[in-house]
């Protein structure tokens with residue numbers, strides 16, 4: 054049997070970051086996902102590509118628990134989380150970003166990140182005004198730097214550009230030292246300069262912090278990922294390293310050579 058990309062990349066016997074076995078999702082009679090087997094190692098950076106409606110966001114929703122799968126099982130660092138509600142998955146170090154912004158538009162950049170840090174730090178939330186020596190505030194300041202927004206840290210979110218808002222979402226997803234992050238089309242709507250910045254931010258994340266990125270921009274996806282899963286019609290169509298996927302004739306015919314159906 055041909056080894057999967059993760060088996061080929063795997064070097065240790067430790068628990069995988071993510072293990073999906075036979076995952077499927079039905080919406081009424083529509084099979085949005087079927088028979089998904091996927092293994093992602095700790096620290097691995099994986100791109101999930103595929104045309105509109107391929108099932109990419111549904112896959113994320115199954116992993117986060119926003120929409121639990123209809124069939125199959127999901128393990129996160131060895132633990133079966135299939136039936137866990139989203140907050141239990143967050144507590145275990147899973148984060149995601151959404152295609153739609155979920156920011157407090159009347160608050161500053163720093164306050165948004167601070168509140169996100171409070172939200173994932175159990176028992177620490179308080180309505181008191183944070184002191185500057187607060188550990189969570191220090192962590193929020195650091196995350197603002199990680200996403201290259203130190204110059205805008207006091208800017209009210211409503212006054213940020215769209216690209217800056219997407220960068221801020223990444224900072225919020227990084228709060229509470231996650232073990233694994235799901236990025237849902239972070240480059241959508243960004244300018245070429247902002248895309249380059251995004252690639253720098255993602256490639257600069259700590260090595261132990263694995264992620265899956267859904268991305269239509271192949272240039273961004275293939276630059277930040279070490280492995281790629283192509284999806285089509287709710288199923289895995291192909292897995293490989295970026296160069297293998299880029300040069301695969303079937304992939305080219307379906308997605309790169311003008312044969313897109315979405």
Ligand SMILES: Nc1ncnc2c1ncn2[C@@H]1O[C@H](COP(=O)(O)OP(=O)(O)OP(=O)(O)O)[C@@H](O)[C@H]1O
Pocket residue numbers: 080083084085103104105106107108109110111112
């Ligand atoms: N909540 C829902 N209710 C009903 N059908 C849904 C729901 N969410 C997704 N679907 C359907 O499931 C299929 C997969 O959708 P999904 O959003 O996962 O695709 P995608 O690959 O993320 O597409 P895109 O690139 O456009 O975001 C589509 O046919 C979609 O219409």
